Amino acid sequence: MKIGVLALQGAVREHVKMLEMAGAEASPVKRPEDLEELDGLVMPGGESTTISKLMHQYDLMEPVRQMGRSGKPLFGTCAGLILLARRIEGTEDSHLGLMDITVRRNAFGRQRESFEARMDISGVADDYEAVFIRAPYITETGPEVEVLSSLGDRIVVVRQKHLLGAAFHPELTEDIRLHSHFVKMVRDSRATPVI
Amino acid sequence: MTDKPHGFATGTDRVKRGMAEMQKGGVIMDVVNAEQAKIAEEAGAVAVMALERVPADIRAAGGVARMADPRIIEEVMNAVTIPVMAKARIGHFVEARLLEAMGVDYIDESEVLTPADDKYHIDKSRFTVPFVCGARNLGEALRRIGEGASMIRTKGEPGTGNVVEAVKHMREMMSQIRKVQNMSRDELMAEAKNLGAPYELLLEVHEKGRLPVVNFAAGGVATPADAALMMHLGCDGVFVGSGIFKSENPAKYARAIVEATTHYEDFGRIVELSKNLGTAMPGIEISTLEPANRMQERGW
Numbered sequence: 438m439k440i441g442v443l444a445l446q447g448a449v450r451e452h453v454k455m456l457e458m459a460g461a462e463a464s465p466v467k468r469p470e471d472l473e474e475l476d477g478l479v480m481p482g483g484e485s486t487t488i489s490k491l492m493h494q495y496d497l498m499e500p501v502r503q504m505g506r507s508g509k510p511l512f513g514t515c516a517g518l519i520l521l522a523r524r525i526e527g528t529e530d531s532h533l534g535l536m537d538i539t540v541r542r543n544a545f546g547r548q549r550e551s552f553e554a555r556m557d558i559s560g561v562a563d564d565y566e567a568v569f570i571r572a573p574y575i576t577e578t579g580p581e582v583e584v585l586s587s588l589g590d591r592i593v594v595v596r597q598k599h600l601l602g603a604a605f606h607p608e609l610t611e612d613i614r615l616h617s618h619f620v621k622m623v624r625d626s627r628a629t630p631v632i
Numbered sequence: 633m634t635d636k637p638h639g640f641a642t643g644t645d646r647v648k649r650g651m652a653e654m655q656k657g658g659v660i661m662d663v664v665n666a667e668q669a670k671i672a673e674e675a676g677a678v679a680v681m682a683l684e685r686v687p688a689d690i691r692a693a694g695g696v697a698r699m700a701d702p703r704i705i706e707e708v709m710n711a712v713t714i715p716v717m718a719k720a721r722i723g724h725f726v727e728a729r730l731l732e733a734m735g736v737d738y739i740d741e742s743e744v745l746t747p748a749d750d751k752y753h754i755d756k757s758r759f760t761v762p763f764v765c766g767a768r769n770l771g772e773a774l775r776r777i778g779e780g781a782s783m784i785r786t787k788g789e790p791g792t793g794n795v796v797e798a799v800k801h802m803r804e805m806m807s808q809i810r811k812v813q814n815m816s817r818d819e820l821m822a823e824a825k826n827l828g829a830p831y832e833l834l835l836e837v838h839e840k841g842r843l844p845v846v847n848f849a850a851g852g853v854a855t856p857a858d859a860a861l862m863m864h865l866g867c868d869g870v871f872v873g874s875g876i877f878k879s880e881n882p883a884k885y886a887r888a889i890v891e892a893t894t895h896y897e898d899f900g901r902i903v904e905l906s907k908n909l910g911t912a913m914p915g916i917e918i919s920t921l922e923p924a925n926r927m928q929e930r931g932w
Contacts, residue, residue: 444657446657446894447653447656448656449656449657467894467895483655483657484658484678484679484715486673486713486714487673487677487678490674491894495891495894515654543713547735547737548737549737549760551642551647552641552642553640553646554636554638554641555637555639556637556638566639568646568647570650571651571654609653
């Protein structure tokens with residue numbers, strides 16, 4: 438089982454390490470051909486504006502969208518969650534547009550408002566330490582979307598079938614429970630395709 | 633937030649250093665107005681540094697260089713969604729507090745500006761907003777991290793368009809890291825004294841084989857090949873100061889430098905993106921700079 442990490446920019450090395458600790462083989466993705474043979478893909482934290490521009494520029498947007506449409510699991514963290522969303526507040530544009538959610542970018546404020554907190558993620562982990570950096574949150578979810586965690590009314594972890602999204606950075610702690618959950622999603626999708 | 637979740641904390645090391653982790657593999661560009669900031673964002677910059685003048689112009693103007701006019705910084709903050717950094721003078725903690733109050737995402741305590749304190753740097757650990765600082769070697773980097781810096785960049789020689797000093801500083805730092813990593817633990821205290829570095833941080837370098845924070849290249853990067861060179865030498869990303877908006881075609885240059893930083897191992901691709909870029913910024917040979925005009929000497 439091999440999981441890619443979109444490596445245009447951002448916390449790539451950390452995601453690779455966490456996936457390996459969770460028992461998967463992981464490899465960086467910079468070009469469309471790097472997507473071949475992958476069973477799943479992680480889209481890391483970084484700058485969503487930058488990563489989406491580079492995905493278009495380097496011809497990665499459409500192949501990753503096709504990968505998601507074909508039922509292979511995708512996991513977006515922070516910027517990666519914004520890439521997955523069908524609706525982004527304040528703009529008509531979306532990026533991959535695969536997940537039936539609306540996100541608000543930099544929703545908690547600028548860097549000085551960035552924070553860490555402990556929270557429960559339903560079916561994944563209790564008392565999980567999460568690091569939010571200029572993070573988005575989810576304001577609306579469609580009927581197929583399962584909310585796994587919220588801070589008050591701010592939704593921060595969601596799953597829609599084979600798609601997983603988190604507003605924070607699971608790669609910045611030592612806790613591999615969320616990565617293990619995704620590795621399990623990839624393993625299950627190989628056994629029983631969701632689409 | 634009004635309803636604080638369990639374990640809520642802002643301004644922790646993890647939150648401040650994590651912000652720099654999100655910039656890795658990217659290019660941070662100096663800009664002096666909203667129009668330049670938009671060009672930088674469009675080209676794929678991961679952040680912009682809002683300044684009143686780029687280093688080449690600071691060098692040409694002479695005199696005392698200070699924090700930029702807050703109006704310029706606000707203009708840039710309103711123009712883009714990527715993070716905005718801004719510079720405070722070395723030791724000028726009030727300029728830094730002003731930048732923090734404005735909501736700047738990262739402060740550069742920078743030798744590009746005229747130092748405000750000839751002995752001490754800012755106690756950066758007391759701030760919620762993270763700081764980046766320049767360094768020429770491991771000792772200097774670890775002193776800055778000890779004061780609370782969450783990101784390091786090489787000093788290079790800003791505003792020269794000459795990459796030689798950035799190369800020298802990155803090589804020096806990487807070579808010292810390798811040496812410390814291979815030392816026996818009982819040699820570390822003497823090495824801490826030798827480098828002028830805090831022992832605990834040196835121990836961390838010994839164990840991890842890298843700096844405890846992200847390390848970017850800066851100070852003289854002028855072409856896509858320069859950016860790729862710095863990535864090969866082991867940095868996590870690149871600052872480009874005067875190199876973009878002092879070149880003949882900034883939009884094209886900006887995009888090419890971003891692409892060369894991402895694909896630094898793909899030489900065929902860097903050949904293609906380097907074609908017909910127009911003239912790079914004019915450079916300065918370092919030996920023609922009087923020692924008093926070398927910005928890298930600033931900082932203690």
